[in-house]
Amino acid sequence: MPVTLIGEAVFARCLSSIKDERVRASKVIGGPQIEPFTGDKKQFIDDLEQALYASKIISYAQGFMLMREAAKEYKWTLNNAGIALMWRGGCIIRSVFLGDITKAFQDKPDLENLLFDDFFNKASASTVPLPRRPSRSSSCR
Numbered sequence: 245m246p247v248t249l250i251g252e253a254v255f256a257r258c259l260s261s262i263k264d265e266r267v268r269a270s271k272v273i274g275g276p277q278i279e280p281f282t283g284d285k286k287q288f289i290d291d292l293e294q295a296l297y298a299s300k301i302i303s304y305a306q307g308f309m310l311m312r313e314a315a316k317e318y319k320w321t322l323n324n325a326g327i328a329l330m331w332r333g334g335c336i337i338r339s340v341f342l343g344d345i346t347k348a349f350q351d352k353p354d355l356e357n358l359l360f361d362d363f364f365n366k367a368s369a370s371t372v373p374l375p376r377r378p379s380r381s382s383s384c385r
Contacts, residue, residue, distance in 0.1 A: 245306075245309055245310045245313045246306070247306040247307070247309065247310050248306070249299060249302055249303045249306055250303060250306055250307060250310070253303075294370075294371040295371070297367070297371050298368055298371035298372070300339065300341070301341075301358065301359075301364055301367060301368045301371075302368070304339075304345060304358055305357055305358040305359050305364070308324060308345075308357075308358060309357060311324070311327070312356075323349075323353075324345075324349040324353070324355070325345075325346045325347075325348075325349035325350040325353065328342045328343075328345040328346040328349060329342070329346045332346065344363055344364070345358065347363075348361035348363060348364065
């Protein structure tokens with residue numbers, strides 16, 4: 245099951261666990277020169293907020309996809325609405341939109357993917373900017 249965001253989060257935790265090596269590497273390996281930001285800071289913050297929101301939606305969608313496949317494999321019967329409600333009530337996650345996830349699975353217990361729910365479909369679509377037309381010089385060959 246492609247759970248890319250969850251996988252990347254695990255990889256980041258693994259990378260953060262080797263701090264001594266990262267500190268040594270920072271003294272040996274030069275990084276890029278970072279230019280000061282000169283763009284619209286408010287727009288940049290808004291874009292970051294939307295990207296974070298989209299990544300949260302996708303993370304939950306992928307997590308429930310993984311649990312769905314595990315349920316098929318191990319012949320489990322999962323109550324996804326109950327799982328989301330339980331996470332909201334006592335887990336370290338406690339995300340506000342776990343209530344929306346609970347509602348999505350209450351409305352349609354056999355929901356195949358959170359992105360098929362109207363709320364999450366609209367929410368994820370609203371985080372994606374309209375495509376920009378590529379310049380002629382940036383076309384792929």
